[in-house]
């Protein structure tokens with residue numbers, strides 16, 4: 001009975017994603033494109049903005065160039081640096097109150113996925129006031145948000161191009177996936193210079209998040225020719241450049257390629273959605289506080305292997321795309337080699353394999369919530385049994 005319900009939900013989500021009208025953001029790309037974006041804020045006629053960021057970035061000097069270029073362009077600004085990892089709605093409310101009382105006309109978000117998600121939510125809350133529950137689900141907002149300029153500082157979440165934000169309920173600690181096409185930022189700068197100072201472990205984790213977006217969207221039943229093209233582009237770039245960006249943060253070609261990979265993967269999963277890897281990873285974040293990219297990396301190869309035969313042809317396509325395996329090899333062999341390449345990549349970047357503080361008594365809740373999230377929201381290639389998901393999650397327990 002549940003499977004019928006999940007199939008119905010997958011059908012609804014697939015067609016909503018395909019049919020909902022969306023704006024096409026304007027993208028500035030390349031070294032110092034963040035500064036070009038700041039100039040465009042003025043060209044577009046905004047004279048007072050709020051810069052949304054986190055405490056680390058707020059004090060790191062990364063904002064100096066952005067602030068200087070805004071001032072030179074005649075744009076006044078206030079800074080809100082109170083976004084925390086896995087942002088909760090109370091931080092969104094504080095940021096929105098500041099931008100309202102300061103009469104800001106637009107938001108410039110500078111940060112990783114948490115900052116971008118919080119800024120997207122602030123933009124929507126400003127024009128659609130109400131409690132968090134009002135936004136829970138798909139396309140719940142009536143009005144477009146405040147104009148939003150996004151400058152990602154990591155290459156992975158793709159939040160700059162997606163219609164979704166994950167906002168935590170500060171009381172229940174539930175992570176609410178909020179999806180609305182009106183949340184997609186209008187202006188985006190993909191600036192490798194801004195990403196240069198990202199430490200290797202963050203480069204690795206966020207890069208694996210991008211890989212997960214690309215692979216899960218490619219396997220999704222909601223994928224289209226367009227999303228598959230974007231997913232393949234992301235996967236090709238990640239296999240070529242993620243290790244290089246991890247090994248040398250100053251390799252600007254690798255940084256630039258990873259910024260594009262993250263963007264392509266975000267565009268792909270923003271329409272085709274994700275799958276069980278994200279279903280499990282979100283629970284690991286909620287229960288154990290595991291950073292999102294790390295959580296994906298812990299289960300990506302395991303989930304792909306568990307899907308079995310139904311994804312072999314698709315994974316074999318990806319193996320051929322990144323030149324893994326021999327030309328004459330069969331699909332199942334190539335699929336296995338592609339999965340092994342992800343295991344190798346995870347190992348080469350020394351990504352952790354187990355969440356800190358995962359306890360035996362947490363397993364059932366994680367399994368139930370992962371099955372429910374994937375069932376209700378994601379057009380997965382096939383529905384897995386409770387036992388299959390439990391085996392994957394049990395594998396994360398420390399020996």
Ligand SMILES: [Fe+2]
Nearest residue numbers: 157209213292
């Ligand atoms: Fe993700």
